[in-house]
Amino acid sequence: MAEEYGDRGSMPARRVSRRRFLCGAAVTLGGVVASSCAPSLGIVGGTPTIKFWNLFGGGDGIRLDTMESKFRHERSHPGLQSVTLAWGSPYYTKLAMAAVGGSPPDVAIMHLSRKGAFAPAGLLEPLDPDLLSRHGIGSDKFLPRIWESAKYDGKVYAVPLDTHPFVMYYNTDICKKAGLLGPDGKLKTLEGPDDVIRAFEAAKKVTGAFGLSFYPNDPAGPWRLFYTLYSQMGGKVLSPDAKEVVLDDSKVRRVLDFMAELTLDTEVASKDSGYPDSVALFQSGKAGFYWNGEWEVTTFEAAKMPFDMVPFPDVFGGNQVQADRHSFVIPRGVDTARKEAALEFVNSMLKSSLTWAEGGHIPAYQPVATSAAYKKLKPQSNYSGVADDVVLDPVAWFSGSGSQMEIQASATFQAVMAGEITPGQGVNQFRSGLRTLIEAPRPF
Amino acid sequence: MEAPQEVARPTTRVSSTKPAARRRSDLTGLIFLLPFLIAYALFLIWPIILGFRMSLFNWSLVSGGASEFLGLENYRELFGDPVFWSSMWHTVLFTLLSTPPLVLIALVLAMLVNRVTFAQWFFRFSFFAPFVLPVSVVALIWIWLFQPGYGLINSYLTSLGLGEVGWLTDENVAMITVVIVTVWWTVGLNFVLYLAGLQEIPRDLYDASAVDGAGALAQTRWVTIPMLSRTTVLVVVLQILASLKVFDQIYVMYTQGGLNYPVTRPIVGYVYDQGFTSYRVGYGSAMSYVFFVIILAVSVIWFAVARRREGNT
Numbered sequence: 001m002a003e004e005y006g007d008r009g010s011m012p013a014r015r016v017s018r019r020r021f022l023c024g025a026a027v028t029l030g031g032v033v034a035s036s037c038a039p040s041l042g043i044v045g046g047t048p049t050i051k052f053w054n055l056f057g058g059g060d061g062i063r064l065d066t067m068e069s070k071f072r073h074e075r076s077h078p079g080l081q082s083v084t085l086a087w088g089s090p091y092y093t094k095l096a097m098a099a100v101g102g103s104p105p106d107v108a109i110m111h112l113s114r115k116g117a118f119a120p121a122g123l124l125e126p127l128d129p130d131l132l133s134r135h136g137i138g139s140d141k142f143l144p145r146i147w148e149s150a151k152y153d154g155k156v157y158a159v160p161l162d163t164h165p166f167v168m169y170y171n172t173d174i175c176k177k178a179g180l181l182g183p184d185g186k187l188k189t190l191e192g193p194d195d196v197i198r199a200f201e202a203a204k205k206v207t208g209a210f211g212l213s214f215y216p217n218d219p220a221g222p223w224r225l226f227y228t229l230y231s232q233m234g235g236k237v238l239s240p241d242a243k244e245v246v247l248d249d250s251k252v253r254r255v256l257d258f259m260a261e262l263t264l265d266t267e268v269a270s271k272d273s274g275y276p277d278s279v280a281l282f283q284s285g286k287a288g289f290y291w292n293g294e295w296e297v298t299t300f301e302a303a304k305m306p307f308d309m310v311p312f313p314d315v316f317g318g319n320q321v322q323a324d325r326h327s328f329v330i331p332r333g334v335d336t337a338r339k340e341a342a343l344e345f346v347n348s349m350l351k352s353s354l355t356w357a358e359g360g361h362i363p364a365y366q367p368v369a370t371s372a373a374y375k376k377l378k379p380q381s382n383y384s385g386v387a388d389d390v391v392l393d394p395v396a397w398f399s400g401s402g403s404q405m406e407i408q409a410s411a412t413f414q415a416v417m418a419g420e421i422t423p424g425q426g427v428n429q430f431r432s433g434l435r436t437l438i439e440a441p442r443p444f
Numbered sequence: 445m446e447a448p449q450e451v452a453r454p455t456t457r458v459s460s461t462k463p464a465a466r467r468r469s470d471l472t473g474l475i476f477l478l479p480f481l482i483a484y485a486l487f488l489i490w491p492i493i494l495g496f497r498m499s500l501f502n503w504s505l506v507s508g509g510a511s512e513f514l515g516l517e518n519y520r521e522l523f524g525d526p527v528f529w530s531s532m533w534h535t536v537l538f539t540l541l542s543t544p545p546l547v548l549i550a551l552v553l554a555m556l557v558n559r560v561t562f563a564q565w566f567f568r569f570s571f572f573a574p575f576v577l578p579v580s581v582v583a584l585i586w587i588w589l590f591q592p593g594y595g596l597i598n599s600y601l602t603s604l605g606l607g608e609v610g611w612l613t614d615e616n617v618a619m620i621t622v623v624i625v626t627v628w629w630t631v632g633l634n635f636v637l638y639l640a641g642l643q644e645i646p647r648d649l650y651d652a653s654a655v656d657g658a659g660a661l662a663q664t665r666w667v668t669i670p671m672l673s674r675t676t677v678l679v680v681v682l683q684i685l686a687s688l689k690v691f692d693q694i695y696v697m698y699t700q701g702g703l704n705y706p707v708t709r710p711i712v713g714y715v716y717d718q719g720f721t722s723y724r725v726g727y728g729s730a731m732s733y734v735f736f737v738i739i740l741a742v743s744v745i746w747f748a749v750a751r752r753r754e755g756n757t
Contacts, residue, residue, distance in 0.1 A: 088699065089721040096506050096723065117723070121506040217613050217702035272592040272613045274702025280594070397723075404722045411706045420615055443504030443511070443723040 049079035050341050051105040053098075055091040056084060059298035063359040067352040071345060080345065088219065088402035092117075095331070099123040104331035107342040112149055112158060112325040113393040113400030116242070119152035120397065121444040125330045125339070126155040135343040137350055137365075146364050149392060150327055158327035159346050161353065162361035165323035165386045166228050167294045168313060171203075172306040174288035178202035190313040193258055200268035203288025211268035213287035215278040222259075222413035223406045224322045225291060229255045231391040232318035237434070242396035245434045249427055256416050256423035258315070263417045271418045282307075294360035297380060309379040311386045323390035324401055325364065362387050397444070398437045408433045495729045503726035505719070518730035528731060531714040532738075534619070538710065539687035542623045546683050547676070549627065550634030555668070557635075558642045568639065575632035579692040580700075586625045587612070587701030612697070618704040622694055629693070630686070634679045641675030642668070677750050684746070688739055691716070711735050 056064045061084055068082055083105070085091045092114060098104040100123070110118065118124050132138045137159050139147045150158040175181050180199055182188045190196050200211030215221040230237075235251040238244065263271035273281060282290040283303050290296075291312070300307050312321040328346045330339055349356075353363035354373055362384050363369045375381050399405040409430060416426035462470070499518050502511040522528045557567045574582065589596045590611035598608045611621045649667050658666065669676075691712035697703040709717075711731065719728025 086699070089717075090699075093505075093720045097720075100506050121504075121723075123506055215702075217704075219699070219705075270592065272610050272702075274591075274612070277591055277593070277702070286593075402721075404717065407717075407721075415706070418613065440722070440724065440727075441502045441512070441514075443502065443725075444507035 048106075048338050048341055049081055050107060050338060050345055052080060052082045052342075052345065053091075053095060053105040053108040054082065054084055055087045055109060057087065058295075059302075060295060060359050063298075063355055067349055067355050070352055070355075071348040074348065089407070090402075092402050096121070096123055099331040099333065102333055104333055106334050106338045107328055107330055107345060109161070109326055110158060110329045111401035112160065112327050113395075114403065115150075115152045115157060116395040116399060117397045117403070118329070119155075119157045123332060124157045125332050125334060126157055127159070127330065129156055132156070132159065132343065135340075136347045137343065141350070141366050142364055143366065146325070146387075149325060152395075158329045159350070160364035161326040161328060161350065162356060162364055163323050163325050163387050163390055164293050164295060164361045165321045165383065165390050166224050166291065166312050167309050167321070167383050167386070168311070169282060169290040169292065169296070169300070169307055169309050171282070171285060171288050172308055174203055174206050174285065177206045178288065186308065187310055191315075193261075193315050196313055196315055197261065197266055197268065200262070200289060201266060204268050207286055207288055209286040210270055210281060211288055212262065213273065213278045213281040213290040213292075214262070214269045215273050215275045215292070216263065216269075216271055216414045216417040217274040217277075218414075219407045219410050220401070221275065221278075221292075222410040222417065224293070225259065226255055226409065226413050227322040227391065227393070228312060228320065229258065229316055231320040231322065232314065232316040234318065236394075238394040238396060238399075238438075240395075242394065242399075243438060245431060245438065247427075247431055247434070249431070252427045252430065253423055254316070256413070256426045259413060259417050260419070260423055264419050294362075294380070294383065297360035298358070307379075309382050311383045319386075319389045320391050321386055321389060322393075323386075324392060326361070396437075397442055398440070405434070405437055408437070496733060498726050499729035499733055501726050502724070503729070505723040505725050514726065518727050519734070521727065522731050522734065527709075527714060528711070531709050531711040532735070534708055535688055535690060535710045535712070537619060538622065538626075538690050538708075539684060541619065542626050542687050542690075543680065543683050545623070545627050546631055546634055546687075547679055550631050550638050550679065551672075551676075553631070553635045554638035554642055555664070558639060568636070571635050572632035574629050577629065579629075580696055582625060582629045583693055583696035583700060586621075586628075587697055587703075590621060590701075612701060612703045615704055615707045618708050621703070622690075622697070622708055625693055625697070626687075626690070634683065637675055637679055638672065641672045645671045673753075677753075681743075681746055681750070684742065685739070688742070 052068075054064060064082070064084075068080060072080055085094055095104075095108055095110070096118070099118075110124075115124075129139055133140070142150075142160055146160050146163070147156075150156060150160050170180075170187050172181070172185070175187060176185075178199075180188060180202060190199055202211070204211035214225065227237075230251060233248075233251045233254070235248050235255075236246050239246050262269045269287075270277075270281070278290065278292065279296060279299060281287045283300060283305060285305070294309065297309065311319065328342075328349070330342055334342065350365040350368075353365045353368045354371070354377075357363045357368065357374055357377060357380055360380055362380075363374065368374055369384070374384075393399050393401070393406070396405070412421075412426050412429045412433060415421045415429075416423055421429065500513065500515060502514050502518075504511055553571055557564060557571065560567055590598075592598055592608060592610060592613070595611075597611065602608055609617060611617055645668065649671070650663060653663050653667055689712060690710050694703065694705075694708050694710055695713055695716070698705040698708070705713075712735075715728045715731050715735075718731065719725045
């Protein structure tokens with residue numbers, strides 16, 4: 001064995017072969033790594049493959065798949081690479097960083113409530129209305145109000161896909177047993193806080209568990225419910241330039257009192273439910289009513305449970321309801337060829353929005369929204385009139401879906417509904433949280 | 445005074461010139477270290493310097509670069525920020541609550557498994573297995589176990605006639621829930637370290653103590669535990685540092701399962717909220733530097749204590 005360890009500097013034959021093997025392996029590995037670093041999106045049949053980012057999981061994700069395969073099968077259309085990311089702040093963080101980092105997707109979904117953060121930060125390409133018209137997705141295909149909501153500072157930044165409002169689901173069997181249905185088999189209209197709570201208490205007697213299913217234990221749910229009820233009273237949260245808090249404390253207090261009444265005084269709703277829990281509660285018939293966005297309709301249809309959907313009830317003197325809009329945006333830094341391909345993709349998706357509407361959303365694309373096929377969709381078309389009364393989140397750099405304001409406000413309202421703080425403390429906490437956000441230096 | 449050259453004790457050589465062979469071997473060593481040193485400087489040292497610079501500006505995630513120079517304004521803001529202090533407290537509380545069980549349970553498990561003669565591999569595997577699971581899987585399992593109503597744990601409690609517990613939502617219980625999840629998930633590593641330490645203790649110490657009339661308890665107290673002291677120091681230090689960095693399981697349980705975030709948010713979680721969700725990287729950096737100084741102080745104190753203790757034994 002001694003010949004293996006010759007004096008320093010001389011290499012016996014066996015040592016050289018091991019060294020050569022290692023060198024060869026290193027070169028091979030380097031080659032593999034280098035080749036994988038090359039751009040992975042090639043050209044498919046002469047047209048670029050477009051990258052599409054979205055946050056649609058669950059039932060929405062399945063609908064999206066259907067719409068995307070229709071796009072892929074249409075002849076001569078570019079290839080598509082679709083990526084689904086987790087809903088909420090993880091999605092918007094990644095989208096912002098991708099735009100800044102110079103490798104954004106070619107087209108992405110964005111809630112219109114986030115335009116106050118993305119548009120002024122220069123993360124989105126302003127879209128030329130003529131270019132959009134040439135692709136069949138111009139301003140004539142949308143209602144003026146919806147088209148305006150996609151603008152920021154006079155420029156168009158997004159192409160709206162849908163409006164998704166907060167609605168009320170109800171279990172037809174339970175409500176029948178509770179005597180809440182009218183002669184036509186539909187729910188009798190509920191109006192005012194006492195009416196609503198009486199209905200929930202009647203449902204609770206039937207189920208033995210809860211009357212209403214809701215999800216206080218969530219970063220978005222409590223905000224949506226609060227904003228709906230508060231807007232029904234005509235309340236506003238921020239000034240239009242988002243520099244001042246314009247809360248009406250007595251109205252906020254009234255709403256929080258009502259929310260606490262649901263979970264603490266009458267106990268018609270659980271104070272602990274998270275989102276998946278709330279879906280399960282309604283689906284298994286442990287609650288007669290469900291307050292949530294319309295997007296769970298396919299979940300309940302697939303479970304073959306007896307349910308129907310109506311607009312959110314008029315509790316505080318109005319029909320306003322919180323909603324948000326999904327839209328397609330093009331991050332900055334996407335070149336012209338890819339932009340054209342992306343707009344073709346958007347056109348195809350909008351034409352398929354009937355499939356999307358089956359998932360519960362109210363389509364923004366007028367040719368589909370006014371079609372007979374959409375009007376025949378039940379229960380989705382029951383609440384399509386709600387689109388006139390929706391209130392979108394106040395526009396600011398820190399607000400919108402999955403934003404710090406929504407998370408903070410929901411945490412405060414959750415604490416009120418769980419009885420950890422009084423409604424009075426909730427008002428103060430909400431106000432001071434908003435003030436902290438306004439006073440923080442804007443990061444762009 | 446120079447030591448005589450004839451004496452072959454290189455450690456006492458005081459001369460300032462090394463022989464050529466020694467210098468060449470030093471150079472070879474440095475060349476081998478160079479790739480790692482470059483990566484270290486690029487990905488650790490440089491970002492630390494850059495991060496400190498970020499904390500002095502209103503650095504934004506989205507506008508690519510320094511905005512206004514704020515000086516120490518970010519630091520002043522964080523010292524007055526109640527959420528910063530509550531987040532620091534949550535991290536410290538988590539460390540205090542999780543370290544003792546993670547050390548003691550691991551020790552007890554290791555001592556028990558060490559005595560098993562039949563199929564010991566099975567027990568080693570079972571207690572270590574949770575450690576290899578990714579955090580999302582662990583969080584998902586425990587979220588479903590802790591659900592109110594039909595969750596397994598609450599349904600057992602109610603079937604025994606006890607009341608339900610709001611594991612995820614109750615502000616007094618939420619942190620304990622996180623500790624339970626973390627102990628189940630990570631005790632395996634400490635357990636393996638202790639097992640290795642136990643198997644290094646020479647058998648004859650036990651035999652000698654048995655001759656002196658020591659029972660099992662006395663043996664544990666006077667032989668096993670002192671012989672494990674080095675392992676214990678390692679385990680405790682690693683555990684404290686790992687606990688101070690807690691973030692993943694709390695964040696996943698919050699976003700996917702409704703964990704009460706305002707009472708469990710760790711400092712790393714708040715840095716993420718401010719730096720990434722709110723795009724204020726400058727402010728997030730300032731917070732992480734204050735946290736870094738605190739961890740550094742803890743580590744320095746601990747190592748000083750450990751070294752003094754080793755010097756005494």
